[in-house]
Amino acid sequence: MLSKEIRKHFPILDQEINGHPLVYLDSAATSQKPRQVIEALNDYYSYDNANVHRGVHTLGNRATDHYEGAREKVRKFINAKSTQEVIFTRGATTALNMVAQSYGRANVSEGDEIIITHMEHHSNIIPWQQLAKEKGAVLKYIVLEEDGTLSLDKVREAVTDRTKIVSIMYVSNVLGTMNPIKEITEIAHAHGAVMVVDGAQAAPHLKLDVQELNCDFLAFSGHKMCGPTGIGVLYGKKELLNEMEPVEFGGEMIDFVGLHESTWKELPWKFEGGTPIIAGAIGLGAAIDFLEEIGLDQIERHEHELAGYAMEKMSTMDGLTIYGPHDPKKRAGIVTFNLDNVHPHDLATVLDMNGIAVRAGHHCAQPLMKWLECSATARASFYVYNTEEDVDRLVEGLRIAKEYFQ
Amino acid sequence: MPTNNLDQLYRSVIMDHYKNPRNKGVLEENNVTIDMNNPTCGDVIHLTLKVEDGIVQDAKFEGEGCSISMASASMMTQIIKNKDVDTAVQYAHIFSDMMLGKEIDDSVDLGDIEALSGVAKFPARIKCATLAWKAMEKGVTEESEQ
Numbered sequence: 001m002l003s004k005e006i007r008k009h010f011p012i013l014d015q016e017i018n019g020h021p022l023v024y025l026d027s028a029a030t031s032q033k034p035r036q037v038i039e040a041l042n043d044y045y046s047y048d049n050a051n052v053h054r055g056v057h058t059l060g061n062r063a064t065d066h067y068e069g070a071r072e073k074v075r076k077f078i079n080a081k082s083t084q085e086v087i088f089t090r091g092a093t094t095a096l097n098m099v100a101q102s103y104g105r106a107n108v109s110e111g112d113e114i115i116i117t118h119m120e121h122h123s124n125i126i127p128w129q130q131l132a133k134e135k136g137a138v139l140k141y142i143v144l145e146e147d148g149t150l151s152l153d154k155v156r157e158a159v160t161d162r163t164k165i166v167s168i169m170y171v172s173n174v175l176g177t178m179n180p181i182k183e184i185t186e187i188a189h190a191h192g193a194v195m196v197v198d199g200a201q202a203a204p205h206l207k208l209d210v211q212e213l214n215c216d217f218l219a220f221s222g223h224k225m226c227g228p229t230g231i232g233v234l235y236g237k238k239e240l241l242n243e244m245e246p247v248e249f250g251g252e253m254i255d256f257v258g259l260h261e262s263t264w265k266e267l268p269w270k271f272e273g274g275t276p277i278i279a280g281a282i283g284l285g286a287a288i289d290f291l292e293e294i295g296l297d298q299i300e301r302h303e304h305e306l307a308g309y310a311m312e313k314m315s316t317m318d319g320l321t322i323y324g325p326h327d328p329k330k331r332a333g334i335v336t337f338n339l340d341n342v343h344p345h346d347l348a349t350v351l352d353m354n355g356i357a358v359r360a361g362h363h364c365a366q367p368l369m370k371w372l373e374c375s376a377t378a379r380a381s382f383y384v385y386n387t388e389e390d391v392d393r394l395v396e397g398l399r400i401a402k403e404y405f406q
Numbered sequence: 407m408p409t410n411n412l413d414q415l416y417r418s419v420i421m422d423h424y425k426n427p428r429n430k431g432v433l434e435e436n437n438v439t440i441d442m443n444n445p446t447c448g449d450v451i452h453l454t455l456k457v458e459d460g461i462v463q464d465a466k467f468e469g470e471g472c473s474i475s476m477a478s479a480s481m482m483t484q485i486i487k488n489k490d491v492d493t494a495v496q497y498a499h500i501f502s503d504m505m506l507g508k509e510i511d512d513s514v515d516l517g518d519i520e521a522l523s524g525v526a527k528f529p530a531r532i533k534c535a536t537l538a539w540k541a542m543e544k545g546v547t548e549e550s551e552q
Binding site for chain 1: 411412415416421446447448449450470471472473474475528530531534
């Protein structure tokens with residue numbers, strides 16, 4: 001377990017909600033922000049704010065240095081070969097849409113296949129649905145195993161020589177399942193398809209290495225990993241990004257502009273039209289510093305331990321169903337569950353009245369809810385600042401809810 | 407005290423409608439069918455109505471959702487039966503005002519519905535309560551426009 005001292009870095013956690021100390025178990029929706037991220041944003045706006053890549057003045061240079069410095073931090077964080085492969089976006093959703101609209105439109109034709117799974121978040125479903133509709137391509141879903149994991153055999157069955165894109169989440173935001181991305185990438189590449197990874201639930205929690213995974217694209221959001229909202233990353237292999245057209249056109253992304261023709265800046269800026277998300281990128285850089293000080297390996301272990309502790313405690317409760325892999329080693333710090341005869345919204349309200357924040361609903365994964373045969377679930381998700389006491393409070397809250405609705 | 411707040415939300419009449427919903431099912435002889443969902447949380451309602459001569463003769467609902475949304479649907483079907491369409495729509499507006507915490511004209515007999523007034527203090531749950539009413543208003547309005 002990580003030190004409880006980490007909590008003190010998060011000012012928001014030091015408050016009471018409905019008369020109880022806050023227990024925040026909704027980090028898979030968005031994480032809380034440590035003081036050093038909040039201060040990085042404050043410092044940028046207080047001392048360094050200017051537009052980047054233009055003008056000669058000192059503030060402009062400082063802002064540019066900080067912004068591009070954040071890109072280098074991201075490059076190191078995911079072990080990309082070059083900062084040219086790191087594009088700042090609004091979030092994982094925007095990043096996935098960019099791949100679909102740029103790479104997808106140029107490379108997918110009628111009858112080609114795009115492959116995703118039944119556990120995907122809506123952000124890794126709808127961009128491909130739209131692309132498939134536009135191109136007359138086939139969107140194929142890999143079905144899940146009983147325990148909510150993916151079988152490589154089923155991946156092998158699904159991927160064919162007509163497959164152009166395989167797009168799969170690294171860690172499920174509902175089941176907590178960690179998918180074998182490296183092996184799936186090998187299968188995709190053997191058929192000449194590109195591998196897109198939705199890393200939204202992976203980047204906050206485990207060490208990412210795009211060269212080791214050998215994926216072609218990786219998308220993630222800053223706000224789930226202690227960074228601000230409105231910033232995310234699209235990683236892409238340089239040779240692919242070089243071939244791709246920008247999806248947004250305007251200032252900042254151009255080389256020469258004529259009356260009827262224009263040319264684009266080099267990577268990564270050709271994908272960053274308009275004034276970029278400067279403060280957001282700087283905040284994300286500060287979040288990466290924070291996470292690396294703790295160590296991603298330690299964070300991953302901490303979450304495994306907390307999820308294991310939660311599952312052990314919760315499995316003793318009658319009428320409580322936990323979804324996803326039952327082996328805590330196969331899952332990240334996410335525990336999704338239902339309590340018999342208590343709808344998750346009602347459960348979440350009772351927990352909230354006891355100071356405990358959980359998510360209730362379909363978690364932006366309606367096809368997965370259908371697979372689970374339930375319309376909604378409750379979800380507790382853990383992060384660096386959570387403790388065993390938080391789990392105890394959750395279990396106590398569940399008992400109160402159970403009694404209340406009896 | 408938190409428990410008191412909870413009791414304001416989950417009044418016993420609400421739990422009664424949740425556990426023993428009135429008018430649950432599908433009307434075979436219906437001329438109005440409405441499916442509506444709450445995209446933020448996954449609640450769904452399938453509402454069937456029999457509207458004749460401007461009167462809601464019968465109403466049934468099926469759906470999935472929390473205690474608030476299902477109890478609200480149950481109460482809604484109960485109160486609109488045998489009412490004319492204008493009155494049904496008026497109830498939907500009164501209900502909407504109640505959810506916004508507005509003063510309600512106390513000459514209107516709200517019956518069991520009054521128990522849902524506590525939902526107004528739980529902003530995240532207002533959409534749960536209003537789903538069935540929105541479905542009904544849409545259904546009877548479309549029917550009367552035909």
